[in-house]
Amino acid sequence: xxxxxxxxxxxxxxxxxxxxxxxxxxxxxxxxxxxxxxxxxxxxxxxxxxxxxxxxxxxxxxxxxxxxxxxxxxxxxxxxxxxxxxxxxxxxxxxxxx
Numbered sequence: 001x002x003x004x005x006x007x008x009x010x011x012x013x014x015x016x017x018x019x020x021x022x023x024x025x026x027x028x029x030x031x032x033x034x035x036x037x038x039x040x041x042x043x044x045x046x047x048x049x050x051x052x053x054x055x056x057x058x059x060x061x062x063x064x065x066x067x068x069x070x071x072x073x074x075x076x077x078x079x080x081x082x083x084x085x086x087x088x089x090x091x092x093x094x095x096x097x098x
Contacts, residue, residue: 005033009040009048016044041079 008027015024029049036056043063052072062082070085 001036001038002034005030005035006038009033009035009038009043009045012048013040013043013045016046 009030012024012027012030015021015027028047030053031049031051033050033053035058036054037058038055039059040063041059041061043060045063045065045068047067048065049069050073051069053070053074055073055075055078057077058075059079060083061079063080063084065083065085067086
């Protein structure tokens with residue numbers, strides 16, 4: 001995990017949660033970010049650009065990824081339980097599979 005990428009993702013999430021959408025746009029570009037093993041549980045990553053991001057083993061439990069661009073992102077081993085993602089125009093909540 002790259003600390004600069006992680007801090008950028010957390011800042012984006014915090015600003016989105018605070019309703020500061022215009023300010024958050026400055027942090028939306030997370031293309032090729034190294035967020036492997038990052039704890040992003042509950043993060044608000046709506047609309048984030050995560051193209052080719054390394055999310056291997058990341059904790060995305062309960063994260064909101066609606067509209068996030070995950071093209072080419074590696075989600076191997078990532079915890080997406082309870083995460084909300086969009087697939088085309090369909091929103092889905094990923095349930096834990098046990």
